[in-house]
């Protein structure tokens with residue numbers, strides 16, 4: 256299949272590499288020229304604008320957006336719109352707000368798939384977990400691409416109608432915040448508590464057979480190994496927060512209690528006020544590098 260990929264950063268580049276490896280033909284565009292050059296070196300056909308990308312694609316266009324959520328998605332869709340019709344398919348693989356995706360599904364001429372993507376740059380070799388919303392025929396049509404980008408056929412599924420993919424990913428991120436918070440609290444107690452513990456050894460032991468083993472706990476182990484058991488100069492500051500905020504807003508609207516997700520979100524907001532460093536938040540700061548290659552804020 257021929258696929259256009261717009262947005263060649265940490266995540267989009269993985270979409271390019273994995274689909275090329277699976278034998279698909281890629282046309283690649285990014286506002287950053289060096290990202291396009293690098294994708295071309297890997298085997299993609301370079302495009303120098305969204306219009307150029309659309310013109311290089313055949314009659315039935317299949318396009319994957321992997322740009323930051325919000326205005327960049329609308330900008331790319333506006334440039335694509337003159338080239339699209341109902342036989343085309345556009346996938347938004349970023350962390351877009353689900354109501355934006357519903358709106359875009361209604362206003363874009365192509366079939367629109369909202370695709371929640373999990374696994375992060377650190378999971379590139381394994382492939383991603385993909386949560387897809389939108390028209391069934393478009394999901395079926397893109398299945399060979401989803402097979403390549405995901406861990407395999409079990410790593411993606413159609414969640415339901417338009418918006419449902421990004422809705423599921425939003426809640427996934429709320430869970431991610433709460434898990435990070437609870438690991439942080441446990442390790443903070445162990446760090447401040449009565450024994451002089453090697454936290455890398457604790458995490459490694461837990462990761463081998465314990466009930467609470469997980470990929471995030473493996474990333475805790477990696478953080479202690481690379482930063483030291485006291486996390487060295489990792490700052491008490493957690494960035495991000497948009498998907499967690501949407502999760503809490505939606506929970507309030509649905510009258511579903513989500514106290515753990517709310518507490519995790521408020522810890523992030525609290526971390527941005529000047530105060531004494533909190534160990535749990537410093538660990539969360541470092542874990543975001545582990546799974547997302549987000550910048551580690553340092554003192």
Ligand SMILES: NC(=O)C1=CN([C@@H]2O[C@H](COP(=O)(O)OP(=O)(O)OC[C@H]3O[C@@H](n4cnc5c(N)ncnc54)[C@H](O)[C@@H]3O)[C@@H](O)[C@H]2O)C=CC1
Nearest residue numbers: 262263264265266285286321322323324327349350375547
């Ligand atoms: N990094 C992560 O762990 C994950 C990120 N995501 C989501 O995936 C999307 C992309 O994230 P990353 O790759 O991490 O971001 P990134 O910042 O590494 O890459 C974004 C790329 O989009 C390009 N870009 C921005 N505006 C553009 C436009 N109008 N036209 C063409 N290119 C444009 C930038 O030059 C950059 O190369 C975001 O929505 C993010 O929330 C989803 C899951 C995990």
Ligand SMILES: O=C(CO)[C@H](O)[C@H](O)COP(=O)(O)O
Nearest residue numbers: 350373374495496497498547
């Ligand atoms: O979706 C992701 C992981 O699943 C991204 O890494 C996202 O950036 C995480 O959210 P935040 O930036 O609010 O920590």
